[in-house]
Amino acid sequence: MNGPLDGIQVVEVANWLAAPLGAAILADMGATVVKVEAVQGDAVRGFRAPGASPEHLFNLYNRGKRGITANLEHPEGRAIVRKLVERADVFITNLTPARVARYELTYDALAALNPRLIYANLTGYGVHGPERDRLGFDYAAFWARSGIMGIIGPENGPPPLQRPGMGDHTTGVVIACGVLAALIDRQRTGKGQQVNFSLFNSGLWVLATDIQMALVTGASMPRHHREAPPNPIWNTYRCADGRWILLVMIQADRYWPNFCAAIARPDLEHDPRFNSMAARQAHSAELVRILDEVFATATLKEWGERLDRHGAIWAPVQSLSEAVQDPQARANGYFTAIDHPSLGRMETLQAPFRFSVSEVTVRGPAPELGQHTEEVLLELGYSWEEIVSLRDQGAI
Structure with a gap:
């Protein structure tokens, strides 16, 4: 070798x-x-x-x-x-x-x-x-x-x-x-x-990342609050089959229009409560409740296909038995x-x-x-x- x-x-x-x-x-x-x-x-x-x-x-x-x-x-x-x-x-x-x-x-x-x-x-x-x-x-x-x-x-x-x-x-x-x-x-x-x-x-x-902020501010960073996160499309949701999905759209304004299309909720895109990062943060708990109901209507596989079609960033929350058989891991x-x-x-x-x-x-x-x-x-x-x-x- x-x-x-x-x-x-x-x-x-x-x-x-x-x-x-x-x-x-x-x-x-x-x-x-x-x-x-x-x-x-x-x-x-x-x-x-x-x-x-x-x-x-x-x-x-x-x-x-x-x-x-x-x-x-x-x-x-x-x-x-x-x-x-x-x-x-x-x-x-x-x-x-x-x-x-x-x-x-x-x-x-x-x-x-x-x-x-x-x-x-x-x-x-x-x-x-x-x-x-x-x-x-x-x-x-x-x-x-x-x-x-x-x-x-x-x-x-x-x-x-x-x-x-x-x-x-x-x-x-x-x-x-x-x-x-x-x-x-x-x-x-x-x-x-x-x-x-x-x-x-x-x-x-x-x-x-958190340590750097603590060095600057002297304070601890807040924990993630699933029911009211700063960015509701950087969060976890449960699907109809009981599986969890993680959304990771950190640049929220960039992905918001396509995300609304992916979940078939165009009405949310221009809703004044949710049409900007600041608005979504101010109404975070309300939006999470809406998205909880949305994701409960389809399976993880179905959501993955929809999100992929619209260029969203997401990942399945996999079990270890799934991870070791993941085709992407095997291919690499x-x-x-x-x-x-x-x-x-x-x-x-x-x-x-x-x-x-x-x-x-x-x-x-x-x-x-x-x-x-x-x-x-x-x-x-x-x-x-x-x-x-x-x-x-x-x-x-």
Whole structure:
């Protein structure tokens, strides 16, 4: 395969989701990634989700990697990681600052071994400040702390939880982006550097439109009120078959005449209550009630066809089972199938971008626990006798 990162060597000492996913994206681009797990394995190996085995989830975040085990509490286990780093281009970790220091895996320690090393460091809340050591899954640091959780959902209702891994998936892409930029910078300077990421920072960036307004005004932006939104044709409506449709006509005045034609209500176009953006906002609740009645007269499929004929912008509110079979997703190759040693033939997601020439794709299944330990140690110069001794000592 001709990948844009062919020849790049990555060492990953990380667990759970975001940092391993960042490394998996680099593997999709052709990098050789060695995942270093504790002897008992990454916690995700035992994490069960409804309808899926732990292997399904572990495969998503660790596909295409080589896997070894090393006991970082043992000096010989730490020595293995240092040997890997000496020949690596990139080191990725999400260990806490205290553990990084204890295992002698700080940037300064590893840069002394390899000055060209790109050191990608993920934390929950950043490397500075009073909470630099605070633990944080994406539910906490990305979703709740950033303000996303506090601005989503009904005004007087409880704040909703995110879906699993939403912040981790976003942050994984950010990690890949940062690593790629650091590699390009190294081409110019010949030097590596530390690149810091945090789940909290990713959450703020995802909410950047609202955050920018809060920086300027010092106030929170209002939540969306479905029954009285500022723009009633940027809203959700229930169709006759119980399905929901999302209208997204942000430039409301531009789309208003065609929208009125699509719903067969030409009388609304020039109605003084609704004939401008300001008028529709002033009479929003009244218009939403009218549109609720209108959309209740036809199915989602029927409305989609009518809206398309008139150039409206809309989307169906799909279920996951619909999303994974969406013809548009299939036509663009957003999923791929791989052969897994225990799960057999299975589908998984591709990375969220496509190259016209270079091949970016899932290179294979995730490694079994310690699958490549002996192979990698032999490449590092260890003898079979030394490998047996390391195992006897509990270092691997």
